[in-house]
Amino acid sequence: MRLTDNEIEAIAQKIASKSPSSGRRPIVVGNWKLHKTPTEAANLVRELVPLVEGATCEIGVAPAYPCLERVAGILAGSKVHLCAQNAYWESSGAFTGEVSTAMLKDLGVSHVIVGHSERRQFFGETDETVNRRAKAVLAADLTPILCVGESLEERDGGSTQAVVDRQIRGGLVGLTELQVDDMVLAYEPVWAIGTGKVATVEQAQEVHSFIRNIIAELYNPQTAAAVRIQYGGSVKPDNAAQLLAQSDIDGALVGGAALKAADFAAICLAT
Numbered sequence: 623m624r625l626t627d628n629e630i631e632a633i634a635q636k637i638a639s640k641s642p643s644s645g646r647r648p649i650v651v652g653n654w655k656l657h658k659t660p661t662e663a664a665n666l667v668r669e670l671v672p673l674v675e676g677a678t679c680e681i682g683v684a685p686a687y688p689c690l691e692r693v694a695g696i697l698a699g700s701k702v703h704l705c706a707q708n709a710y711w712e713s714s715g716a717f718t719g720e721v722s723t724a725m726l727k728d729l730g731v732s733h734v735i736v737g738h739s740e741r742r743q744f745f746g747e748t749d750e751t752v753n754r755r756a757k758a759v760l761a762a763d764l765t766p767i768l769c770v771g772e773s774l775e776e777r778d779g780g781s782t783q784a785v786v787d788r789q790i791r792g793g794l795v796g797l798t799e800l801q802v803d804d805m806v807l808a809y810e811p812v813w814a815i816g817t818g819k820v821a822t823v824e825q826a827q828e829v830h831s832f833i834r835n836i837i838a839e840l841y842n843p844q845t846a847a848a849v850r851i852q853y854g855g856s857v858k859p860d861n862a863a864q865l866l867a868q869s870d871i872d873g874a875l876v877g878g879a880a881l882k883a884a885d886f887a888a889i890c891l892a893t
C-alpha cells in the first residue's frame with residue numbers, strides 16, 4: 623500500500639506530537655470565535671507565523687469558517703495547524719447552516735473544537751451532540767479538542783467534579799482507547815472565559831488531575847498519561863507560564879488573547 627503525501631505528513635505530525643521527555647507535547651490553540659473577517663484573519667496569521675517560528679509547542683488557530691481558506695493559504699508550510707470551531711456529525715444532506723468534517727478536511731483543517739461552553743450555552747449542545755461531533759471528527763481522521771467545564775453556579779454549589787465527570791464520560795461514549803490517546807481535552811471553567819478571572823493554578827491543576835483520573839478509570843493509566851489536557855479561560859501572556867508549568871496542564875485554549883499576534887505568540891513561547 624502506498625501512502626499519500628497527506629497521510630505521511632499526518633503520521634509525522636502524530637509522532638512529533640509525542641515529546642520523548644514528558645510524553646505529552648503542549649498544544650496551544652487560538653479560538654477566534656466570532657471575530658475577524660477573512661481579510662483581518664489573513665493579516666493576523668501573516669503577523670503570527672514568523673513570531674511563533676521558535677516555539678516548541680504544537681500550535682493551532684481556529685478562525686470562523688469563512689476565513690479558513692484564506693488562512694490555510696498563509697499557513698501552508700508553517701508549523702501552525704488550521705483548526706475549526708465546530709463540525710456536524712452528518713456527512714451531507716439537508717442540514718442548513720452546518721458544516722461537515724469532509725469539507726473542513728478538504729480545506730486543510732486538522733483539529734476541530736467540539737463542545738465549547740458557548741455552543742453548550744447558546745446553541746443547545748448536549749453531551750450527546752458533543753459526542754456525536756467528536757465521533758465524526760475522529761472518523762474523518764481529524765483531532766477533536768473536546769471542551770468541558772463548570773459554570774460559576776456549579777462551582778459555587780460544589781458540583782464542579784460532578785459536572786466535569788458527566789461531560790467527560792458523556793463526550794467520550796463509544797470512543798476507543800486509541801482514539802482518546804490522540805485527542806485533546808480542554809478544561810475551561812465557564813466563569814473564567816472572557817471574564818479576566820483566571821482559575822488559580824491550584825484550581826486548574828486539581829481539575830486537570832481529576833480528568834486524568836477519569837480517563838484512567840474509563841480506559842487505562844497509559845491512555846490517561848498520553849491524553850493532552852489544555853486549560854482555557856482568560857489565558858494571557860502574564861499567566862500562561864505558571865499555568866502551563868502544572869504537571870497535568872498540557873497547553874492552552876486561548877480566546878481573547880489569541881486575537882493579538884504578539885500576545886498569542888508570547889503564550890506559545892511560554893510553554
Ligand code: PGA
Nearest residue numbers: 815816855856876877878
Ligand atoms: P478567553 O476564551 O481566553 O477569552 O477567556 C477562552 C475560550 O473560550 O476558549
